[in-house]
Amino acid sequence: MTYYEDPGPGYGALPPRAALRSDASRLSLNGTWRFHLADSVATAPTGFERDDFDDSAWDLLAVPSSWPMHGFGRPAYTNQPYPFPVDPPYVPDENPTGDHRLEFELPGWWHGPAVLRFDGIDSCARIWLNGVELGVVRGSRVPSEFDVGEHLRPGRNLLAVRVHQWSSGSYLEDQDMWWLPGIFRDVTLIARPVGGLTDVFVHADYDHLTGAGALLVEADPGARVRIPELGIETEAGRQVMIPAVEPWSAELPRLYDAVVATDAESVELRIGFRTVAIEDGVLTVNGRRVLFHGVNRHEHDPVLGRVIPEHRLRQELLVMKRHNINAIRTSHYPPDSRLLALCDELGFWLMDECDYETHGFFLLDWRGNPADDPSFEAASLDRMRRLVERDKNHPSVIMWSLGNEAGTGRNLDAMAAWTKQRDPSRPVHYEGDLSCASVDVYSRMYASHAEVDAIGRRAEEPLDDPVLDARRRAMPFVLCEYSHAGGNGPGGLPEYEELFHRYPRCQGGFLWEWMEHGISRPGGGYAYGGEFGEELHDGTYVLDGLVFPDLTPQPVLAEVRKAFEPVHLTVDPDARKLRLANRYDSADTSNLALQWELADDGVIVARGVLDMPVVAAATEATVEWPKKALDLPGSDAERWLTVRAVLAADTAWAPAGHEIAFGQARVGVPPTAPRTAVDAAVRPAVDAAVRPAVARRHGGAVELGPGRFDADTGRLVGLHEWDVDHVPLELWRAPTQHDARTWDATTLDRKTRWADAGLHRLRYRTVSLEKTVSLEQSADELTVVTKVGPAAVDAAVLTTYRWTSTDGRLTAAVEIEPVGRWTVPWARVGVTLGLPAGFQDVTWFGLGPGPAYPDSRAAGRVGTYTATVDDLQIPYLYPQENGARGDVRRAELSGPAGRLELAGDPVFSLTVRRWTISELAAAAHPEDLVPSDRVWLTLDALQHGLGSPTSGAPILPAHDLQPQAHRFTFTLG
Template sequence: MIRINKYWEDPNVLHVNREPARAAYIPYRDMEAAAKGKRGNSPYYQTLNGSWKFQYRESAAQVDDHFYEAGADVSGWDDLLVPSCWQTNGYDQLHYTNINYPIPCDPPFVPDDNPAGLYIRDFQLGERLSDKETYIVFEGVNSCFYLWVNGSFAGYSKGSRMPAEFRITPYLQPGQNRIAAMVLKWCDGTYLEDQDLWRYSGIFRDVYLLGRDPVHVRDIGIRTELSADFESALLHFDLKSTGSLQVSAELRDARNHSIGRSDLIVDGDGTLHLEVNKPVLWNAEHPYLYQLYIYAGEEVLRFPVGFRTVDTHGGVFRINGQAVKLKGVNRHDSHPVLGQTIPLNHMKRDLMIMKRHNINTIRTSHYPNDYRFLDLCDEIGFYVIDEADLECHGISIAEDWAPGAFHKLSADPQWRNAFLDRAERLVERDKNHPSVVIWSMGNESGYDLNHIAMAEWTKERDPSRPVHYEGAAPGYNGHANTECLDMESRMYATVAEIEAYAKDESSRKPLFLCEYSHAMGNGPGDLNDYWNVIDRYPKLMGGCVWEWCDHGIATMTEDGTAFYAYGGDFGDRPNDGNFCLDGLVFPDRRPHTGLLELKQIIAPVKFEAVDLAGGRVRAVNRYDFIDLSNIAVYWKVERDGVITDQGQILELSAAPGTGEIVSLPYSLPPEAAGSWTLTLSCWQKFETAWAAPGYELSFAQFELPVPAPAAGERRQPAAAAAPVYAAAENNRLTVSGPDFRHQFDLNAGTLTGISKHGVNMLAGPARFNIWRAPIDNDMHVKKNWIHEGYDRAEMKVYECEWRQHADFAVEVTVKFSLGGYIRYPLLHGTAVWMVDGSGAISLKTDVRVRDGLVYLPRFGLQLTLPEGNEEVEYYGYGPRESYVDKRRSVKKGRYETTVGEMFEPYIMPQENGSRYGTEWATVSNPLGMGLKFTSAEPFSFNAAHFTPEDLTKAAHTYELAGRKETIVHLDYKMSGVGSASCGPELAEQYRLDEKEFTFGLTIQPVFKEDQ
């Protein structure tokens, strides 16, 4: 057993021999290398990434006392790539939990069987480092670790997602050297790192050596001071050195022209200054960066500089004096294969996708990201809420939400230094990034004196940025003193609540929704409601959707089927199931439809109707800093989905926050039948790092004022009515005509057969349906649904009668109810089926829902079509799924697709693929033989190879066995999707909670090629 000091259960021992926190940088030999920023090109940088020898022990008590010695034999150990998470490499337990601690809650103590990972790396000390002061940097190690160099103890550190740097010069030797590290899975810091994620361990970020001059710049803090009119700036460089040192600072602009230079002899602490006239300001829309070069001894350091201010003056969040709305997302470090080890290209991909979807803000939930992520945000242009590695909401669960439990650790003086350490290391590392506009003091960790100490230290260290912390919200009953916080913050407040705050004149801070609109599964469905209010009130500064990506783990079944796993799939306990699948993108970064919805709602350009008959609309510039000269507009006029006119507008110029009238040279008929729409598409004119010219940023669509012909003028000569024949035998009714034959089961009270020219078009009885496979956001209301029997509702027929109207129509009237066992019937209805001489089947249903029921998931007709009905054509909203509260990203038009393409493969199967606002739809075989559905009022339509019961039963997509038949849903209404898995319950206006309603539709057997 290894004999070491048990630092891992002492919150007052944060480190041993760890260097003070500093700004992130790499020293280079010359300006040219520094400008390229490729750290591997620095002679003073030596990576230790790569293959390490590794042993996993189920307990630190099992660790050999001599494993770290320079001569220890590790030839039989495993090889493990660093950086990596050991759980993704087959060691230990893959484990997902949200709030609950994975260990007994006994702070600061952790289980005696504390798993340990032993790492050994032999390396040759680079020639250029041999005469330098040598430091080793671990960018991220979860959760704490001990370090030895050539058998000598060199240090200890905790705090998983922040750098730990050690001076190791005294322990090195020329030539071959050995580093040994013991990483523990748990420590007292585990109580402060209870984030909603997979619990990973190991050396998961980069490790490298830095060779420094014996006397060198240790740290630099960049401060920008701008004049009130932003016409001039003073740049301050606060330097710390390890001794007396001649330092020069040079600022260069984006064209690499020198702006100015300053020199100073620094001995410990010093400040240089540069004046800049007419600085180009940095913002997320135009992220202009200057480059600061620090020349000291043999080293050149480079720092990007962005001139910008951030304030909350007058209760309004402002960048450079301009009110800004934060259109953001919460982002965890997450990779479907590598876990929390995030390659640089993966970071870039996330940011490029965000940029393409009009996102301007990222909250680093809930810890500092790799420092290179902030470099990218500086360069590409994002506002970052940089968050301390602090979350301890499990303490509340352990005490069953007892009064004060939430604030226990924040109120405990024993933990004060641990709280402060996490703020200090965050701020010191990231203080020079212009993209960081807000410091966040962690997440869901209560609020008391320790948080106040964090915030007060942060404001004193860096008064240039506001400080955020949501845990101080009034509803949590924490410490009353919130003067150290610069904004109010809420999670999942309702739209009504944020509007009430905006109207409350006594509330003087801006309101930030650090989490809102839960994007789990088929959602979110409330984005438009939030932004209608956020845009209206200056005090509302925006917010961050929860969250960016699904945290599924790429996994294989025993038979080799690939799927994404979630909590519980690895036998992990406790677990929170699929609650980690709550992102706007799949694990592989394919966008969910929710991301496309967000893109449209926060789009930088919107259009308002001015005079649609005259072709005049107003283009509104919702950018904060740039005009619309980078935008082109394509427009088209359609009649029933067929283009009648189109064109382009290439020159727009509206300044930020203003609009301009755009005249479109189309002409409309004085009257015409059909649906007339105008669609405008905003295109990017120029290539950017994230999108090519022609990329659509947003669109708008308007119904055009074309009157329909008067009823008398519309009337066409009536076609000769074909006779209809009806015959009943053994409670089977057959209705036939010249080219069709339909059947009703009079006992079951429903349609059972449709055929045209002998082609069978129905593979099972039609049935009324109220059940949908619960979406994730139904997780709470579905308990009521199931209690009342919505999931098992069967039809009871009270009466079924038929009669013939002359020779030209047959009518079947059914009185029925729907209900499940145990409970009273859910609804009663009367359905009237009518078949005419063309073979068309019309249905009119009057429904009365029982009082006292929670809203219905849906109501409509479910049909089963035979195998081969794969082609879908419809006129309505598309080309993707849409719901009453999730339809801003779809356009009204005529669409052709397939049943398979309508399916949205959510990792946890659930209701998907519905098309809101459909006016007609046809489902047919490849020869065009099928059924056409129409209604006087738009309806929700879906075609799939799964029933709602199939989707409800499956826990993973791979468990779905698609039926050969096609299941068609024709819904009077479908309730909205909301975001109630974590957010507020579904808004009333999106619920199907009518107690009486009428639904009508027509089913027409067709041969499309004959029409």
């Protein structure tokens, strides 16, 4: 057995310890190294670790780096399957091996003991310094330190590192991500002065009943602890009671600067006082129930791979905070340690997860799973130790996680037992064992709304063992993964949130996932799985984030922000009051201000501020409406009052005025009879006699007002001066990523079902085309009946258009009726019109500013918005249905082609694109979409919801568009 196939944890490294900011001398060894990549261990050069080895012909490579991102080898993406034969602990002879060499100068002032620290190497490395072997490391995303004091020499030193892409450790690192080998985190030489600090472990508890703090710092004998702000100076190892401290929380991340020192070394710490407990089946911090509005976060940079610049770490967290995200699960490994320091500072609840996943064994019914293999026990424990020891001093870490999707087994039980013994102050999490025998919280991934409801009531399916069942039923519940993102979706977020607030046991969860893992391509755009020649890959499944790879928010992030609002504003038009519910875990509302605005048909007519009451966490208050809004005269326009809760002052993560929450309601009673949206668009402002048009035959067309219709098919072929392409009925959409996948192997995904049913290849047969009397005589209504259906089946839709025209506008009252036997839901019920390309801008009155779909629309607010046709498109890395604006009352297209007015009765969903639905569906990347000489306008009366079936959560019944009779009306003018 080779050293890289040994199932143990490696050898030579020092015991793990905390990541500390020390005043001991440090020398960064990051920079440009010599590099050579061999296809296998057998072809790697021998003796490369020697001083006299000639590496002048080698390539240059930055360290830290993931070498496939620099043109050496190729990235490869899999979700579950191992990209090599499953034969633990062995790996193939074809094992890419990267040799790294660095010559560095030791400063003249350097002397004494030192350690060499590697913060991350994927997946196995053998290390030499000046020709002396230091050891072997496995465990890619946890640090390793080696004692090198006696091996250093004045002046020139040579560090040689051989990295293998595959090793026994790869069997424990089958996370859903790109396989990217390399030395991808910092390499540092750190002085270890005699009499210095070996390690530091901070215990800082908070008593929420008294406000007192309890501090115990474990460190080397003789070390002293100083916290100047609290007037503390004491010996390490001695507990200190502090009568009053400000607690740390994700909402109020209060930190105290501390120094732990001996005569030879001092380290700086930022201490947060907080206590994590499980009380009556509820997880609490500082005595308060916490609700995780979280995301699963992988570490990924579209250019650098596993290497994450520090500025990007901060930017990620700022975007999260600005979208009301308060928690992170570090899926599925310890992140860069700098992230934890930022989480302490900015305020996040962290579930810190071990670098442990054996998901590929699921495909083998868990045969041979290393999690239950005694030969992997030492490596399993080693990974957990290195996680806990590194991160134990961070107040943001309130839960340890054993790993992800590794089945069950003795090694996971051993990891849990060790963790509880080492750090009983934090609960232990693991989702893969539904018995929860070794952990402290009940966790599920992708449970449906119905299942979450049952769990909230403690009425979930029982375990066979009544003792384990009773124990689990008494635990708090978290969704470690839910609402799988990816492209357009997911839907159903507000419904999950409502369950979290209804049941104290349900303490939120972590959306899957934070970021799309697209890899930048030299010519522009992003690559996904399968685009690097992988034999096995999971395609677009790696595109499953709430933000694009450059951290630009996707539309769903606005939906997340709305669902996660920490204050809930309800505008009550009947009581003329605002109800404010504070949903913060612990903070009051003194950091917020209230702003309001009143708009008629989307045009703001008044605005101002309201007095913000100081509302304690988990309580409510009522605020009077602004007098200015009450005194405004009535209007026959749609009048909407919008109230916004914004930051009252600058914070570390957003400026004053940043919106935290909003509420909106229609107010006022029109002085005249209510009008439909069609009336508002069609009837003149001054009541006058209407002028209905009549239909006349003219050559091969029927003319009705501004419309021209094909005399044989009844399709609209012209409007005003424009030629028109008319698709009378659409039942299909360019499949979303959620349409294209399902977790249940026994169920076909929606994309396949729609394709099998032929929704993308409808054919149209004109059944009848008639005026009120006949084509030879005039009439004020043109009726067109069309039978629409796909080839090879008897299912169809009878579609009836009744066209009328008044005041130069054309109105279609449309009725649809399914006939035959339909076995699939529909993607949409809509009408498409092809118009000249000269339409460039769209103004609409409806939901905005972003897209809105049946189950993803909470972030929309009624108003008037304007955007270009191009800006309405969402550049998903894998093109799909996108950009629909919902509840549109009326809209206008404008540009060099002229001006076209649209209206719905009462509303419609509006999509405007420069390509057809079929062209959108056929594209593999955004750059494949080439604007045509037409603008394609789709008016949807109904559309199927987005859901989250990618990972098993069924779509809510209300948003499942089953074939049905329906009527809708639209007007063109």
